[in-house]
Amino acid sequence: MFLVALATLMYEILLTRIFSVTMWYHFAFMAISVAMFGMTVGALLVYLFPQYFEPRKANYHLGLSSLLLAITIVFSFLTHLCIPTFANSLIFTFVGLFSLALTYTVISVPFVFSGIAVCLALTKFPRQVSRLYAVDLAGAALGCLLLTYVLKITDGPTTVFVVALFAALGALCFLAGAEHRRLRRWTLGLSLILGFISVANTALVYQQVRILRLLWVKGETEGSPLWEKWNSFSRVRIWGSPGEYQDPFGWGFSETYKPKNRVKQLHLNIDANAYTVLTDYGRKLENLDYLRYDITNFAHYLRPNANVYVIGVGGGRDVLSALVFNQKSVTGVEINDDIIGALTDDFSDYTGHLERNPKVRFVNDEARSYIARSKEEYDIIQSSLIDTWAATASGAFVFTESSLYTIEAWKIFLEHLSPDGVLTFSRWLSGNHNANYRLVAMANAALTQIGVKNPRDHIIIVAQRSQERAGESGIGSIMVSRSPFTSAHLDTVEAVAARLKYQIQISPREALDPTFAAIAEGRNLEKIFDEFPDNIFPPTDNIPFFFFFFKVRHLFEAEFWKGGPFRTTIALPIVILIALMVIVLSLTCLCIIGPLLLTNKKVPMKGSLPLFLFFGSIGFGFMMIEISQMQRLIMFLGHPTYGLSVVLFALLLSSGLGSYTTERINLAGSMRSVVIRLGCLLGLLVLFGLLTPPIVTAFRESTTLMRIIVAVAILFPLGMFMGMAFPLGMRIANLKSATLSPWLWGINGATSVCASVLAMTIALIAGISTTFWVGFLFYVLAFTTLTLAGRRVVQNLAQSKAA
DSSP, rough: HHHHHHHHHHHHHHHHHHHHHSSGGGGHOOOHHHHHHHHHHHHHHHOOOOGSSOOOGGGHHHHHHHHHHHHHHHHHHHHHHHHHOOOGTTTTSHHHHHHHHHHHHHHHHHHHHHHHHHHHHHHHHHHGHHHHHHHHHHHHHHHHHHHHHHHSOHHHHHHHHEEEEEEHHHHHHHTTSSGGGGHHHHHHHHHHHHHHHHHHHHHHHEEEEEESSOEETTEEEEOOOOEEETTTEEEEOOOOSSSEEOOOSSSSBTOOOOOOOOOOEEEETTTTTEEEEEEOOOOOOGGGGGGGHHHHHTTTHHHHHHEEEEOOTTSSSHHHHHHHHSSSEEEEEOOOHHHIIIIITTTTTTTTOOGGGGGGGEEEEEEEHHHHHHHOEEEEEEEEEESSSOOOTTTTTTOOOOOTTTTTHHHHHHHHHEEEEEEEEEEEETTOHHHHHHHHHHHHHHHHHOOOOOGGGGEEEEEEOOSTTTTOOEEEEEESSSSOOOHHHHOOOOOHHHHHEEEEEESSSSSSSSSHHHHHOSSSSHHHHSSSSSSOOOOOOOOTTTTTTOOOOGGOOOOHSSSOHHHHHHHHHHHHHHHHHHHHHHIIIIIIIIHHHHOOOOOOTTTTTHHHHHHHHHHHHHHHHHHHHHHHHHHHSSSSHHHHHHHHHHHHHHHHHHHHTTTTOOSSSSSSSHHHHHEEEEHHHHHHHHHHHHHHHTTTTTTTTHHHHHHHHHHHHHHHHHHHHHHHHHHHHHHHHHGGGHHHHHHHHHHHHHHHHHHHHHHHEEEHHHHHHHHHHHHHHHHHHHHHHHHHHHHHHHHHOOO
16 A cells, blocks of 8 residues: 555656656646546546455455556556647647547556555555555655655656556555465566666666657657756756857847857757757857847846856856856856756866856755855846746646746845845846836835835846747846946946847836836836736735736637737636646546446435535645645745655645544544544644744745755644544544445545646636635535534434434
């Protein structure tokens, strides 16, 4: 049971990684609904076909289902690799939707067998349900930690075989009896094969030789790379010809730039989407003079001889830019240790050993978290289009969240600038300036929070218009100064902009349009935010979705949908959520609710509504709480791996312990113990919701270890009481009628599947806190309904005994 749960959770999280590479970031969080859907269908099969699952053969069927879990993990993954995925523009064609539905169905198959195993264990051994549920959750908790370390050793495709090996070992444990000798031999043989493939392919991975690799990546086939590394939140890939000279890569070159020479470059991307380059400049900075013409480096003209803080090192381009401008020092902070390793080790000869330059220091950390703990001040803090559309390990559920683009984050950055320091972010331009309006709104709010009286005096945006990039209209760079820009600074900006033919969109002296001026000055903000066609309200840590420009009212406006490709792109995330919800609801009704309704088995429906509501409520409630806390704590812990691993580990392990404590509760005579425990859960949820934000703020600058301890301390008591709800409800249901269990499993699974999508929708529209409090309301409903159901069951038992 332990190993099956471990393998299931590992595969579920691994799918978020694989989906983020093979498909688009929108779909990564789909993995959790796939897992819950499959497991619920598996539990339903146990109910519908009891003749195949006799109690006396429970161990045999547990072993067989675990073996089939191992086999289908491999084959469903290989099948997924052969299903073509499509670019965003083709998702809503018939073929695109069919491909998505086929992927959902194929990937859910292993979870069906996992669901069979879990359901068999919990229903065929009813007296040990609390203990078995605890073991199940403990295995899942360890699985989420173990995956992080396995992905450090090998790559994603090989990890699939490692996960299948754990499932096969679980099958061997179930088949330990002498009567299962033949199946045990087959299982042992499969385990040896899986182990050999895992070890052999890992050895090949270390040599950068890949027999197992992804075929379809975001609608295209992919060639072999020079170098590739996986970790728990990304796949980093480098390709190209090391000796080939190319035109210099730039995000936003001035139209006055005329290439003087070509350079050697290698291509690097993250999850087949976020792109940058590694540059061989022959250790001669004069070969990099083209960087002076890139608009992302405009701030260097304003602050010479600066201490520079680079957010997201990537291929080292921004670090090289600081050196080209002869800045005093440069600290490059990169969250991805594989990128740091590529730059300073595997390709260090190629990139000129930047790590040996006395001006350069590399730090492997999350940029916001690191600077919040730092006592240093910087003259330039630079971020140049470093964000990836890939799903992070926590944002498997975070969708498009970015902890760098919030008012709170910019306040931290501004507080760590020197008195004349400049914060500069570069973004793609859009036709209606929605991104730059939002940047200015965020700058205005952050400056106001640090006590600035006239924010416009501190804000400049320069833009480079480009006809070269299809679908994009250029790059804009915002510069936010801690002190007002002086006349000399503004003269420099205007002179450089004129020489390089950049457009000044907003400065203390001029504005491209009245909207820029009004937002920078903080005038009529509510009216502007309401009337502008897109959502340009400045993001906060509660609603950290900078790239989500969609307004809910657009769903009902015909004019919006006539706006062409740009409008459609803005609507894409919410439309995909709706499409996924439709697919999830359809499959849930077809494969879960439908069979339950059509079965001819007699189920005591009278008086069962409270139990149905209870199991539905905890399905919704648990997922709402879990997903909201992943989103909330990722910014506190400062690393996507910690956000996923710590939250899942703490909640699952504590829920397992909570389940174990319910084993000896006597329900036959009184509901007092149940009421007390669920009442404590509601009290803890209230305290958690109210106290977590100030606790997070108080410990934000602590060490990583201390922040992990604080997060676990917050989550553990909550998880313990949340873990009590399911086994208590199931035991009360069994007192009423054992035939109710499959229905309750189905309802709990169906609501959990739907909640995984619904939680993301609520967070996007109303915020992470709202998602949490919606989860709390579901637990209030659960408390009410279980108390009512339990009292009726206890009364009926008492009456039957008296009779």
